[in-house]
Amino acid sequence: MQDRKVPESTIKRLPVYLRTLDNLIRKDVDLVNSDILSEETAFTAELIRKDFSFFGAFGIRGRGYYTENLRQNILKVTGLDKPTIVIVVGAGYLGIALARFNITKNPYTKIVSVFDINPAIIGNKIIDVEIMHVSKMAEIVRKYTVDVAILAVPLEQAQVASNNIVQSGVKVIFNFVPVTLDVPDGIHVHNIDLSVELQTLKYYTFKIRAGSTF
Amino acid sequence: MQDRKVPESTIKRLPVYLRTLDNLIRKDVDLVNSDILSEETAFTAELIRKDFSFFGAFGIRGRGYYTENLRQNILKVTGLDKPTIVIVVGAGYLGIALARFNITKNPYTKIVSVFDINPAIIGNKIIDVEIMHVSKMAEIVRKYTVDVAILAVPLEQAQVASNNIVQSGVKVIFNFVPVTLDVPDGIHVHNIDLSVELQTLKYYTFKIRAGSTF
């Protein structure tokens, strides 16, 4: 076990290891080594070993790692042994797609409600999750102790919706709206701007075509 | 102008500057400084100045940056003065949401076609973009010189679809499927796993609740 604090970058890789281990366990693999994990994840083997070592020695020298044991350790360390409770704010195409995706594909996350302000769709269901009016948000957050709010409303409504979320008591916002939200201290905003990511990729089409370095 | 090569991280920030400048220009702001840009983007002022300096001196000492001039420079440097030509592979909820989002909200990107294998939806339109069968992909890629393919198919079909994309001649894949794609050298894959990102956020709910550092 190392005593240095865990790097941000390691934290981001842990769920990837988890996904990989789930796949291996499904295929009845019960022992892996860092080279195999490297192939599956595209991270280097040394980096993988170092990541694990921040949390203690999970492996067996000369052999590797027992998949189920490693999985349990990562679950504990990430807090994913209990599901992340999530609400989705904004039931447009993106909000619904994100809700569906996580309801059906993400076993570590529980979507408890989707919120919108359009009366025409309140009461509709996304799979088994009800679309509710935003005015019910605080009640739901209290009832289910919501961890994260996914924000996917139109641009003009983003700051107001963000304020609602903060007032409801949610401390972490996963923001898909291309705007810099203004939030109080102690609120963590994780931004993802899909247009920006797509624009960044233009650079690689450059690099690949021309071999240029700018 | 510095002579060191441009960091990856700078490249990722350029589209954010672009978005910010678009907003400022829309509000008829024609001069900004790095402090204002810092407020708008949440990057530090020094970092912003350093980012720009990699491409030459865009500013005026004692004054700041002319928004339109800075915008033009960033457009040139990123290649975004010409639109990024994009196809979407997979017309499920996520694929359609991503297509709509970029058709309506992203002025620097042109979606030319959405592909699927389900005969029931071939020929449908997403706004003004037609859903086509995957067998037409190579033809479309050649005709429009497609830069980027957004991959959003079900897990089991991801590797086959990726092979199709590569064979069609697209060099950059924006992959939303939670799998490590196997691609030849020279193909750039940019992965985004929305479940993984959501799982990572669990860590911050920890940190905020307990003030812990693991």
Added chain:
DNA sequence: TAGTGTGAACAGATTCACAGCG
């Protein structure tokens, strides 16, 4: 004189290289 532009110091993350153990 206010704000840019940048070398130098610093911080964070990854790779190297090998000691240590099952």
Added chain:
DNA sequence: CGCTGTGAATCTGTTCACACTA
């Protein structure tokens, strides 16, 4: 012997501090 675990070296990115100039 093989693979883990980890300090040390390296690389990458950010912040500091200040010289510079429109």
